[in-house]
Structure formats: structure tokens, C-alpha cells
Amino acid sequence: MPGQIQEAARSVDVVHETDVLVVGSGPGGLSAALAASRAGARTTLLDRYGCFGGNMTQVGVESIGWYRHEQTVEADGIGRELEDRAAAMGAANPESQSLSQGIDGERFKWVADVLVEEAGITPFLHRLAVQPIVEDGAIRGVITESKSGREAILAKRVVDATGDADMAARAGAVVHKTPREEMLAASVMFSMSGVNKRKFLDAVKADPQTYRDWAGNAEWDIETTGKEDELFSPFLRKPFKRAVEAGLIPENLITFAGTWGTVTDQGDLTYLNLIHLSEIDGTSADDLTRGEIEGRQQAMFAIKALRAYMPGCEDAKLRNFGMTIGIRDTRKIDALYNLTGEDVREQGRFEDTIGIFPEFIDGYGILILPTTGRYYQVPYRSLVPKGVGNLIVAGRSIGGDKVSHASTRNMMCCTVSGQGAGVAAAISLQTDQPFDRLDVPGVQAELRRQGVRLN
């Protein structure tokens, strides 16, 4: 580091005051804002980019319910509403491996706008929250940077739904990260257009892949319960293997493998989750820079291989890259209760449940699909960080260990923690109680009223 400079102190205009400020608008934040507003709080939803939706719209992660099978028990609530609303507004397509809808990430930008407007939420786009305003150990709002310069937004309660616990970490809450070399891989996501749907699906049917086929190199060697092994998976590896063998793409890209999400009548092949970049810490701008550039280069090689060796893709071309590299794994808060692998594997039950999630684990070498009706409860305490007042966390940075993260990071579970956090923020205000001494039965009553299944 070539030295340090001192930044001059300056006054910042307060541009807005609100009851509940939600920072970040992914499945966690969008759900939190809708829930807080529906529970009666004046709510503001802030995001660094020009659209709401987080990974769904910015990265192109479209498969919100790909785990769903006949026996799957769902939390209902806002997560299911997002999926159903997307389908009703023509922003979804049947997902290839499950009884769910794949969100159309582009159209969902508009769906999210409509939901935010209908709920009477104040929208703040294009603002990066850079610093929490902390007084007497409690967060009072955030400072943002944008084309308008530096601005302050004051709030009585703040929901950190940045995915990276940016506000919690900078406010002094205890957070932790998985060591870089063990972090879940980052991915540059892309979609293709010009795919011959019939030819493509015929080829998939002629050589159907299952979750067992994921095994084959270190990253994709997975633990299952056995019941997953025979199920169909929209998995692609063979075209890349052939391309390496033929010398069409570099040998080190033998790592290419992964899934596709939907293929439309118009020939769009979406959610191409094929590029996996290790040792990218999403809280390091240097790592993000490296990942974006390397990931795009790899995606272009992947397209070359698909055009050569995947029937139906002969004339296909890149449709789009995600607006940003996809990050799976950064900071988690040290919460009042940190979920454990045992909780998510063995149907954890908690008196302070704010919702349920089916037994679905995907990450760190484990794939367990909810085909048996088993589920666990998400405890309220896993959203509450230690050491900072007025702050609650939603989405993938809630408290837990690696294996629990492999479950709670999934988008539908992020909507569960999001809805719980939003309702908790509203109830905390109405009852004038801090998050760490909140009337949880009151939160549960409002969640039930909003259609959430708690047990």
C-alpha cells in the first residue's frame, strides 16, 4: 500500500428521514422492505445499482425455487409471492429441474418496481451505502455516495441486507468470513440467445444428466443422502470436456461445469452457471476486478465450446453477462444465535421461529434436496447482530456456520429472513423495544397475518 492520506471532515446534507431503512434489495432486502411497509412502518429501500432484486436481477440468478419437489414444505410468505407475481406478470418461465418457476431476471426488474410502488416504499436507487451513522452504540442511518455526492439518510431502524453485512461490519458488529481459500466460488453468469430449443432439449433428453453426474472433479464432488443421485439435473460438462480434448479451449478450463435454468421458445438459454472462480473475496475490490475480467474471458470460451459441442447451440451467441460478478460467500454476523449444520440437517426447532425452510442444502460439497417433507425453523435471534443497536440483518449474512450458510443463503430462505427482519423492525418501532429484547410473539403474529408459515 503506497501510504495513507487524511480525508478532510465535512458536513453532509440529510436528504431523507424514515422509520425503517433497508440497505440492499436482493431477496432479503426486497422482502424486508415489503414486510416492514405492510406492517405499517414508513419504509425506504436503498440499492447501489439502478434496479431492485439483488442477485435475481443484477447477477441473473433466476432459480428461486429449483429445490421444489412434490414433498417440499414451503415457508409461503413473500418468497412465494415473488415467484407467483413474476409468473403472473410474464416474468418467469418453467424451471427445468423442479416444480418451480425460473424468474426472468430482466423482466423482474420491472416486477420489483411495481411491488415497491404498490407497497408505498420510498425507492432510493444508485446509492452506495458507505458508512453507518452510529451514536451511543446504535445505528441512526447511513451515509451514501452517488452521482449526487455524499448524502445522509436517517432511520429509526436499519436492516442490513447488503449480502456482505457492509453496514453491520462498519458499525462495529462482530462479523466473520470463511477463509478465502475455502470460500464458495464466485461466478460470472451469462445467458445466450439464438438457441434452437427443440434440438437443445432433444439432446438433453437423449443423454439426461443427474445429480450423480456432478461428481468428477474436486469442486463438484458432493455428499448427498443418496435420494438425489437419480434425479434429473440440467447439468453440463460433456461439451466442455470435448472442447478441451479437441484443443478448442485451454486445458485449465476443464473446470467448466454447471447448470442452465430455462430455455425459452424465443431461443434464450438463461442462468448459465458454468464459471466458478475460487479465492475471490467479494469484499475486496481487487478480487472483484480480477474475477470479472477472468470470468468474462472464461464465459467466452464456454460459449465457443457450447457452439461446437452442444446440439442446438450452433448459432447461439452471448445474450448478456450479469450486471456484476456473482458472490456467494462473504461476511456473516455473529448473531444472538448462530445456526449450525446440525440445525439445518436435523430439522432444528426454535421457539422464536420467524419462518421455515425445507431441508435444502447446497454448498461446501453438500447437496440435499427436500424430497421428504423435512424442514427446519429459522430463529429470530440469527438475524440480530451483537453490539450495535437498531440494526438487524437479512439475507445471506445472517448468523451461522458454513453448512447452515449452504442452506440459508438460498434465495427463498433469504426471503424468510428478510420478511422476518422487516416485520421485526416495524414491531420494534411500534413497541419501542430494542431488537435484542423484542416481543417475538408479536413478530410471529404479524408474520402469520402476512401469510408466513412458522411451523
Ligand SMILES: Cc1cc2nc3c(=O)[nH]c(=O)nc-3n(C[C@H](O)[C@H](O)[C@H](O)COP(=O)(O)OP(=O)(O)OC[C@H]3O[C@@H](n4cnc5c(N)ncnc54)[C@H](O)[C@@H]3O)c2cc1C
Ligand atoms: C452465481 C450464483 C448462483 C446462485 N444460484 C442460486 C440458485 O440457483 N438458487 C438460489 O436460491 N440461490 C442461488 N445463489 C445464492 C443467492 O443468489 C444469494 O445467496 C442470495 O441472492 C442472497 O440474497 P441477499 O438478499 O442476501 O443478497 P443479494 O441478492 O446479493 O442482494 C444484495 C443487494 O444489496 C445491494 N448492496 C450491496 N452492498 C450495498 C451497499 N453498500 N449499498 C447499497 N446497496 C448495496 C446489492 O446491489 C444487492 O441488490 C446463487 C448465487 C450466485 C452468486
